[in-house]
Amino acid sequence: DADVTQTPRNRITKTGKRIMLECSQTKGHDRMYWYRQDPGLGLRLIYYSFDVKDINKGEISDGYSVSRQAQAKFSLSLESAIPNQTALYFCATSEGGQGSTDTQYFGPGTRLTVL
Amino acid sequence: LAKTTQPISMDSYEGQEVNITCSHNNIATNDYITWYQQFPSQGPRFIIQGYKTKVTNEVASLFIPADRKSSTLSLPRVSLSDTAVYYCLVGDNNKLSFGAGTTVTVRA
Numbered sequence: 001d002a003d004v005t006q007t008p009r010n011r012i013t014k015t016g017k018r019i020m021l022e023c024s025q026t027k028g029h030d031r032m033y034w035y036r037q038d039p040g041l042g043l044r045l046i047y048y049s050f051d052v053k054d055i056n057k058g059e060i061s062d063g064y065s066v067s068r069q070a071q072a073k074f075s076l077s078l079e080s081a082i083p084n085q086t087a088l089y090f091c092a093t094s095e096g097g098q099g100s101t102d103t104q105y106f107g108p109g110t111r112l113t114v115l
Numbered sequence: 116l117a118k119t120t121q122p123i124s125m126d127s128y129e130g131q132e133v134n135i136t137c138s139h140n141n142i143a144t145n146d147y148i149t150w151y152q153q154f155p156s157q158g159p160r161f162i163i164q165g166y167k168t169k170v171t172n173e174v175a176s177l178f179i180p181a182d183r184k185s186s187t188l189s190l191p192r193v194s195l196s197d198t199a200v201y202y203c204l205v206g207d208n209n210k211l212s213f214g215a216g217t218t219v220t221v222r223a
Contacts, residue, residue: 042202043159043213090158106158
């Protein structure tokens with residue numbers, strides 16, 4: 001969905017480096033999410049934010065941190081990258097307030113390789 | 116969080132109907148059932164959502180029995196471009212888990 005953008009789209013880095021992945025949205029949604037996808041494992045939730053002042057851990061938050069700079073921006077950081085963080089990372093947004101499973105809109109993904 | 120179970124993979128041919136059943140025995144009263152589609156190297160895309168009975172849109176139909184312990188996504192007359200991974204989601208928005216999904220392969 002072009003309303004959700006992620007930068008960079010591809011990144012190769014070395015073990016121990018600090019990496020930041022950025023997500024921006026123009027949908028005006030309050031909720032934003034970060035997922036990672038590994039081959040054959042589906043998507044796993046890293047962090048989510050329901051508004052600018054709200055940050056919550058997902059099922060695999062260890063080794064990651066996030067920052068919600070504004071309603072439209074949600075960044076994911078790897079403080080000290082390690083090889084098993086090599087994955088495809090997706091940002092998503094949702095409007096919220098629509099029952100327990102409101103529709104999420106995903107960005108194009110960032111492919112991260114940690115050597 | 117309602118756990119979902121769906122087949123790992125399904126094969127089909129162009130023009131056939133594909134039905135993917137998802138089991139969610141612990142679905143809560145307020146939970147909706149949502150299906151997403153993901154093509155390789157792209158983010159998942161919403162297909163359809165329902166609460167009970169039947170929902171139909173331009174892409175698919177969703178059948179939900181009265182007990183809501185399962186749901187079936189129906190893709191009518193599939194084409195090669197329907198080859199993708201399909202995820203069934205049920206439960207708390209706070210802890211969404213996409214699982215491994217069902218890989219549908221459509222052959223000519």
